[in-house]
Amino acid sequence: MSWFNNISMNSYHLFNQIRIKKSFLCVGLDTEFEKIPESIRSVEQPQLEFNRGIIHATHSQVIAYKLNTAFYEARGADGWKEMEQTVALIRSVDPDIMVIADAKRGDIGNTSEMYARAFFDRMNVDAVTVSPYMGYDSISAFLKRNDRWVIILAVTSNKSAEDFQFLKVNDGEETLYEKVLLTSKKWGTADNIIYVAGATRSEQILQIRKHIPDHFLLVPGIGAQGGSLEEVAGYGINSRCGLIINSSRAIIFADHSQNFARTAHEKAVEIQQQMESILKNHKLI
Amino acid sequence: MSWFNNISMNSYHLFNQIRIKKSFLCVGLDTEFEKIPESIRSVEQPQLEFNRGIIHATHSQVIAYKLNTAFYEARGADGWKEMEQTVALIRSVDPDIMVIADAKRGDIGNTSEMYARAFFDRMNVDAVTVSPYMGYDSISAFLKRNDRWVIILAVTSNKSAEDFQFLKVNDGEETLYEKVLLTSKKWGTADNIIYVAGATRSEQILQIRKHIPDHFLLVPGIGAQGGSLEEVAGYGINSRCGLIINSSRAIIFADHSQNFARTAHEKAVEIQQQMESILKNHKLI
Numbered sequence: 001m002s003w004f005n006n007i008s009m010n011s012y013h014l015f016n017q018i019r020i021k022k023s024f025l026c027v028g029l030d031t032e033f034e035k036i037p038e039s040i041r042s043v044e045q046p047q048l049e050f051n052r053g054i055i056h057a058t059h060s061q062v063i064a065y066k067l068n069t070a071f072y073e074a075r076g077a078d079g080w081k082e083m084e085q086t087v088a089l090i091r092s093v094d095p096d097i098m099v100i101a102d103a104k105r106g107d108i109g110n111t112s113e114m115y116a117r118a119f120f121d122r123m124n125v126d127a128v129t130v131s132p133y134m135g136y137d138s139i140s141a142f143l144k145r146n147d148r149w150v151i152i153l154a155v156t157s158n159k160s161a162e163d164f165q166f167l168k169v170n171d172g173e174e175t176l177y178e179k180v181l182l183t184s185k186k187w188g189t190a191d192n193i194i195y196v197a198g199a200t201r202s203e204q205i206l207q208i209r210k211h212i213p214d215h216f217l218l219v220p221g222i223g224a225q226g227g228s229l230e231e232v233a234g235y236g237i238n239s240r241c242g243l244i245i246n247s248s249r250a251i252i253f254a255d256h257s258q259n260f261a262r263t264a265h266e267k268a269v270e271i272q273q274q275m276e277s278i279l280k281n282h283k284l285i
Numbered sequence: 286m287s288w289f290n291n292i293s294m295n296s297y298h299l300f301n302q303i304r305i306k307k308s309f310l311c312v313g314l315d316t317e318f319e320k321i322p323e324s325i326r327s328v329e330q331p332q333l334e335f336n337r338g339i340i341h342a343t344h345s346q347v348i349a350y351k352l353n354t355a356f357y358e359a360r361g362a363d364g365w366k367e368m369e370q371t372v373a374l375i376r377s378v379d380p381d382i383m384v385i386a387d388a389k390r391g392d393i394g395n396t397s398e399m400y401a402r403a404f405f406d407r408m409n410v411d412a413v414t415v416s417p418y419m420g421y422d423s424i425s426a427f428l429k430r431n432d433r434w435v436i437i438l439a440v441t442s443n444k445s446a447e448d449f450q451f452l453k454v455n456d457g458e459e460t461l462y463e464k465v466l467l468t469s470k471k472w473g474t475a476d477n478i479i480y481v482a483g484a485t486r487s488e489q490i491l492q493i494r495k496h497i498p499d500h501f502l503l504v505p506g507i508g509a510q511g512g513s514l515e516e517v518a519g520y521g522i523n524s525r526c527g528l529i530i531n532s533s534r535a536i537i538f539a540d541h542s543q544n545f546a547r548t549a550h551e552k553a554v555e556i557q558q559q560m561e562s563i564l565k566n567h568k569l570i
Contacts, residue, residue: 030396068392
């Protein structure tokens with residue numbers, strides 16, 4: 001792995017992890033302070049301690065963890081510190097697990113370079129989610145790092161994704177999200193670009209695959225946001241699996257009691273077993 | 286002011302500040318660690334100390350400060366803390382100055398609510414920049430706060446803004462950025478939505494004004510990024526001024542020596558005087 005022995009975490013390595021873990025599950029550490037068990041809310045580092053429980057309980061079932069920065073920023077500098085410490089904790093538990101900062105950043109060139117430093121150099125994550133609205137030079141700073149990934153928003157899982165992502169552009173030939181795919185795929189390769197493809201619109205995944213057969217897709221929206229794993233896999237799986245399916249609340253907040261970690265483990269195992277069966281059906285393991 | 290006496294900082298109050306200060310200048314605290322004077326780099330809170338110098342030297346000339354989160358996140362939790370402390374410092378120096386978090390956030394509804402908490406409740410800024418790509422429900426959480434502002438990216442100042450913002454949508458009737466204006470202006474009012482309009486394309490400001498005659502525009506790209514103040518004002522000024530012109534590097538990094546604050550003061554005065562003359566020419570003061 002990149003942070004470990006200078007071999008980049010390309011799509012081959014990612015697929016290798018999927019075969020080893022028999023899973024393409026990403027657990028979203030959307031650690032909302034108000035939702036964690038009361039007993040943990042009162043410790044000094046509540047988000048880190050909650051995450052520690054989740055990580056120890058689920059790391060054997062996952063190939064990635066995704067930290068949404070909003071839930072940590074809501075606690076200010078303390079939250080930011082616990083986000084950094086969570087990344088370090090994941091590294092110490094299993095350095096082969098991909099760590100994603102779900103930050104949805106993007107700014108002019110010199111500023112995006114600062115975000116690349118913040119997330120890749122300082123926080124040491126493997127991948128950052130970015131919004132495409134500002135175009136190439138808002139994303140190129142992230143793409144310059146050969147051993148890291150950029151995850152570009154294509155179709156998001158919220159209802160209002162329709163407001164702009166599904167607008168017809170270029171004389172009605174394609175939608176905005178398709179234009180984003182077709183334009184941005186030239187900026188990098190399937191070894192450094194991943195796309196967000198919301199599972200609440202699983203039929204869209206078929207359309208996305210027409211444009212980018214080889215890229216990995218990060219699929220949010222399984223579980224609490226709706227969306228069926230079987231359906232998404234049917235539409236989106238490719239010869240290297242090509243899917244990273246995220247589940248956040250349905251795993252980490254399945255149980256609000258002291259037993260949250262054990263329940264999270266059970267939920268993660270359940271999904272991992274479904275994924276193992278899907279991978280076998282597609283002859284990928 | 287909202288944080289002070291429960292009167293919201295609406296466009297009337299903003300215009301009032303412009304008349305009092307005879308300025309519509311926003312100084313961008315893009316406090317890149319490597320660019321601050323060496324003597325300050327070695328103190329315990331280098332970004333805060335540099336900002337203190339700039340704020341004390343420029344607060345009489347400005348109506349707003351804009352903190353770009355990237356430059357603070359590049360220093361991790363320490364940087365985040367100094368960003369929070371900088372906001373508190375601005376409040377203590379002049380509670381009538383608008384504070385903008387240039388964060389370019391935007392996520393699904395419950396996550397945007399967390400960003401609203403992070404920036405409005407925790408950091409206590411007046412305004413946050415957001416990217417429109419994810420649509421209404423990614424922005425509505427910010428708009429629910431009556432006494433705060435959302436600043437939506439319309440036309441950005443970077444070269445690659447062309448990649449998507451200028452695409453023709455809806456059978457070629459309008460560009461994407463125009464569609465963003467026309468759709469999003471219905472989500473709020475000229476008292477809680479501001480738009481980013483990059484000054485490197487000053488002729489676009491005329492086009493933007495056709496769609497949103499009343500809204501304030503946050504205009505980056507004066508100074509280091511090019512763009513003429515006179516030209517922008519000519520195209521964009523309205524009956525309440527309607528312009529917040531940002532300058533970052535051209536003021537805060539005009540002088541890399543120990544005298545940075547004095548030079549920043551001189552640069553800010555220079556711009557304020559140009560603005561005073563523009564406001565007089567337009568009979569706004």
